[in-house]
Amino acid sequence: MDGPSDHDDFADRLQRHGVTLTHQRLEIAAVLFRTMEHLSADQILARVNARNAQVSKATVYNTLKLFLEKGLLREVIVDPDRVFYDPNVAPHHHLYDVTTGHLTDIPAEAITLARLPQLPDGMVVEGVDIVIRTRPLNPP
Amino acid sequence: MDGPSDHDDFADRLQRHGVTLTHQRLEIAAVLFRTMEHLSADQILARVNARNAQVSKATVYNTLKLFLEKGLLREVIVDPDRVFYDPNVAPHHHLYDVTTGHLTDIPAEAITLARLPQLPDGMVVEGVDIVIRTRPLNPP
DNA sequence: ATGCAATATTAGACATGATCCAAATGCGCG
DNA sequence: CGCGCATTTGGATCATGTCTAATATTGCAT
Numbered sequence: 001m002d003g004p005s006d007h008d009d010f011a012d013r014l015q016r017h018g019v020t021l022t023h024q025r026l027e028i029a030a031v032l033f034r035t036m037e038h039l040s041a042d043q044i045l046a047r048v049n050a051r052n053a054q055v056s057k058a059t060v061y062n063t064l065k066l067f068l069e070k071g072l073l074r075e076v077i078v079d080p081d082r083v084f085y086d087p088n089v090a091p092h093h094h095l096y097d098v099t100t101g102h103l104t105d106i107p108a109e110a111i112t113l114a115r116l117p118q119l120p121d122g123m124v125v126e127g128v129d130i131v132i133r134t135r136p137l138n139p140p
Numbered sequence: 141m142d143g144p145s146d147h148d149d150f151a152d153r154l155q156r157h158g159v160t161l162t163h164q165r166l167e168i169a170a171v172l173f174r175t176m177e178h179l180s181a182d183q184i185l186a187r188v189n190a191r192n193a194q195v196s197k198a199t200v201y202n203t204l205k206l207f208l209e210k211g212l213l214r215e216v217i218v219d220p221d222r223v224f225y226d227p228n229v230a231p232h233h234h235l236y237d238v239t240t241g242h243l244t245d246i247p248a249e250a251i252t253l254a255r256l257p258q259l260p261d262g263m264v265v266e267g268v269d270i271v272i273r274t275r276p277l278n279p280p
Numbered sequence: 281a282t283g284c285a286a287t288a289t290t291a292g293a294c295a296t297g298a299t300c301c302a303a304a305t306g307c308g309c310g
Numbered sequence: 311c312g313c314g315c316a317t318t319t320g321g322a323t324c325a326t327g328t329c330t331a332a333t334a335t336t337g338c339a340t
Contacts, residue, residue, distance in 0.1 A: 022318085058320080058321095061297095080326090081296075110256075113251055117251065124275065127273045128272050129273065132265055132269075134260075136264075164288080164289070181326075196291070198328085201328075
């Protein structure tokens, strides 16, 4: 299914973003960019070490921070308990299932902001995060 | 400055929302509803106990959870480290200063969603949270 | 008023996610 | 080949937030 070229793609992507390659970073990149799911640090750690433990917790956190700085990832803050990392850095928004904690993307075009509010002086927009919190219809 | 009627207002508000009154709950309500700021649990604890410690950490958390259930407060999840509690439960959105961590309200009318995306079957919208992350213009 | 059951409060132990640190490892490059 | 800097690591540490079992308070019926 996934040939060796997957890894090469990830390696390219890291390098293009100025990240020097290491075995661990490639593993983490593979977990994130293969499925494009929204994962927490814990989940990433678990997946990387699914077979035998090879990457430490500290490295996962270091690497995620690095990837964030280099613009390879976005943080998604919707759960008070943990941060999700979003491998999709294109502008888009999120559907958040409150009951299951599952996150789904909403294409940026699916929502239009009619107008933006006035910003305080000297401030610029870093990003607009829209989260639509959903739950099953039935019992509250 | 603030007469004793403030406290009575808060008491009324709690009771109208089905919250039985206690000394501690009134203190917490006073802190939240007097300034209408966005505060974290820690900040609320600190303010309530500004003079002498009277309310425990556990009670602050219990009370905040209760106020949430009763619709007296909203949670604002923008900071990975802590939850902010918003005494303004009317529909509105937020400006979040990434550098200082300061939260400001945006009136709901200041933003219009042109259209909402299709929701999965049987799911309903619980709320729409829009956060505009801002930072000073100058150096990144 | 008085007693009693239900509700609220509390201190401190605990759980969890995330960070820090100092030591060890590995890598690039002369 | 080896030096130096970047990276990784285990474990300690931290901060929020939750839990528990004991105590205090409250409302209510009598």
